[in-house]
Amino acid sequence: MDAESLPAPLKSAVEGFERYLHGERARSAHTVRAYLADVHSLLGFAVQEGIRDLDQLELGSLRRWLGAQSEAGMARSTLARRAATARAFTKWALREELIATDPAIRLQAPKRVKSLPGVLQQQQVLRVVDSLDAAAADGGPLALRDRAMVELLYATGVRVGELAGLDIDDMDQDRRTLRVIGKGNKERTVPFGVPAALAIDDWLRRGRPALVTATSGPALFLGVRGNRVDPRQVRAVVAVLLQALGDTAATGPHTLRHSAATHLLDGGADLRAVQEILGHSSLATTQIYTHVSVDRLRKSYQQAHPRA
Template sequence: MATPSTAEVRAGLPPALAEALAGYEEHLSAQRDLSANTLRSYVGDVARLLDHLARRSGTQPHDLDLATLRSWLAQGRTRGHSRSTTARHASAARSFTAWLRRAGLMPEDVGQRLVSPKAHRTLPDVLAPDQARALVETAAGAEDPVRLRDAVVLELLYASGIRVSELVGLDVDDVDRGRRLLRVLGKGRKERSVPYGLPAERAVDAWLTRGRPALATPDSGPALLLGLRGRRLDAREARRTVHAATSSVPGAPDIGPHGLRHSAATHVLEGGADLRSVQELLGHASLATTQIYTHVTVERLRAVHAQAHPRA
């Protein structure tokens, strides 16, 4: 049986719960300035929490108690949810109950006492430097407009370590070609400047002079990267470009744009950059998020040691 969509779940909620969900969604959208994906994820999680409450005969927001929160998480675990998914659900629940308390819809914040398992942080797949070089060169030398664009996608993602959403959101004026800097609008609409190198600049120059004009239409606007119909490039097409390029590199793991971001961060650290510089480059709000890349470099060092040292 197919899992119901968020819209279907919302449609079946009791009126008071549906109203509370709508108010929470408005709060997230207007007050916290979350990305569209994060907003969708939080609203979907809370909709399913309220559906669980309704199935336990709850009809009002104040019917939500700690036992209901715990049973909802437990139900997810029995359905095979991972620790990371359970942790995300718990985070969404705590955010919702905190808002309910502030909005006067609940006498106390019952979510404060909700404990969830910490998500396992698996080490991301990364390319070796020679694999990364081979990947960005898969589109080199082409003159077809789409191939020229693909070269920019690969070069900028690896050169700068930006997110794919940040890449496709770039406008032509966001590229400071004189100083080789990208003006990037990241999570929470925080702006940062990210450098890129000479190979990426060559790819950008070829795209802007010989590729973009061939695809541009009146609907293109200021977008740096364009799809076949001349509109701003879709993130899904950028992902397909990276996966296709990766598949052509012998021995390379199957990674997408986020894998190129991981690879860029790892290689910069291995090249001697300090952790705070990498944090600024990637646009992480917390240094703790960046620290996963130190684990990546340590694991790679261990692997080399185990393979090369006679007494490993």
């Protein structure tokens, strides 16, 4: 059920929640869309049960909503996310006095199964970079842009949305640092190395001027029409490069973020330094990369040691 089909009180609540997410919580457009999709799913299910006002929502309806999705084969990670969204929505509704009690306070969902992120080996990263260098040798603006974007993704571990949002002034090329606006509008400074600096300089001198238009503004990376590059374009570029490797199932720009974090830790970087570079609010989130490194160490040991 779409938003327009909801009863007026429920539709009004969704609109208020959306304003809250954009305003007070400063969530990204992508995150807001995900939250609203979950809320629409919940309220659509509630309407089918005869609910027309938010104050009629009960714990039983929330549990049946999750149960129906579980029976339909929805992944446990998605169920956990939807339960979290429901709790955030009803907590907000209680604060706004749209409901008298919070029905989701005891709502639980299957625990997420933590999986290790896809990580490239360092030799695989070098092969990706070599292919980008070969393409950029012809000097085409998009080839120069793609090389600079991938070098920066791997050098800094920034998220694809953070990369797309970069402006030229966010870079300090002398110090080789990047000012990044992350989740929750939190700002952090991230260093990058010489290869990324050279690729970006090449893009700024020979690539960007060929694409820039009157509407480009200060955007660091541009699309073919001169507008700020879209995150979907970045994902498509990386997906093609990883597919061309032929020996990895990893896909998407997050693979480069995972790889950057793992290779930093493999090289002896401090865990809290990696946390700061990645912009993780919790050290526990960063610690998953230590598991990746230990797993790789264990495999190497088992392959090499005669009495493993």
